[in-house]
Amino acid sequence: MMTPETSGDRRSRLSGALATGALILGVIVVAWWTIEILDSYVLGNRLQRNGIVPREREGFDGILWAPFLHSDFGHLISNTFPFLVLSGLIMIRGIRRWVYVTVIGLLGGGFLTWIFGGAGNHIGASGVVFAYFGALVGAVAFERRPAAIAPALVAMLLYATMLVGLVPQDRVSWEGHLAGFVCGIASSKLLAQRRTRPDPDRDVDIIFGGEQPWLE
Template sequence: MREADAKPSLLSEAKTQATALFGFVALLWLVEIIDWVIFGGRLDRYGIRPRQLAGLWGILFAPFLHGNFEHLTANTLPLLVLGWLVMLRETGDWLVVTVLSALVGGLGTWLIGAANTSHIGASGILFGYFGFLLMRGYFERSLVAIAFSILVISLYGGIVWGVLPGQPGISWEGHLFGFIGGALAARLLARQ
């Protein structure tokens, strides 16, 4: 491939990545604005409600719901940074990691979450990105993948404490199972 041909495809890929990432985050913000302006925060009741049949719908809805704008703000930058790092090798990886993190994170939370709680937020996906980037280095054992693992642990290593119980109002279950979903995605997408 000639260098002139590579530049348009690289630019096209960057546009696709920016559209996907910023579109996803914009959707999260739009849902939160609509929730507060139109519904007065009542959409949050559609989160994951552990071991309740109706609470299974929360697996699909919870990543789009946030308790308030502070909650969403805390998730926004890490979603953009880690999401982009997931996309760097292949844009399609981002979709696989996002879906697996949301589904595994949601189902795990539904199975073991505390009774009479509702779990919301995109942090399970965020922890999925973290788990994917961290574990990809382990599964692939390439210098590039290991370098990304080291970069991610140095930038966001402190969030690993979020998978442990003990912080009131924080869904450690969603964080833990989101991380597991990301690790599973790393195993499925690993290049040997």
């Protein structure tokens, strides 16, 4: 038999989740900046060669490395802030949900970029960032509940101009953006399907007070 959660327990869970989420995002951002500093000032930008090279065997492992590599500090800055904001909006509904979207966006988006991307070396975390954006927007369509709508509205208000990145343009990995966005929508669909399965032990959403999705 489960005992009701007190307000103190709820606050404790919330503070713990916020601290854990902040730590995860902080570690990732520090890693990005450390890699870029080393690559720019020590390695002569040699690490940039390890991105995704579509349909080339040597560029397949770039699926794993590309999100950690950036062309310059401007490129890195342009990914850092939306990464933090959109990640936070997803983490509001659970850290494991964020992990789920991240894995699908990184691996799925990277693979689609390798299959369909234009010739060249694709680097940067923007594919994963677009996966977060797609997951937030997709959750509205597939769940239609306040817990999904509120974060998506914030994302649209702040980053609606990101949609321009889905349009073909020179010297921009728009294929990677589109692949990440599609994978983000797919992840929200999978999450919505799983949350419809009956689970008598499902926990309480720490933010919105409703039922948590299965992965939160």
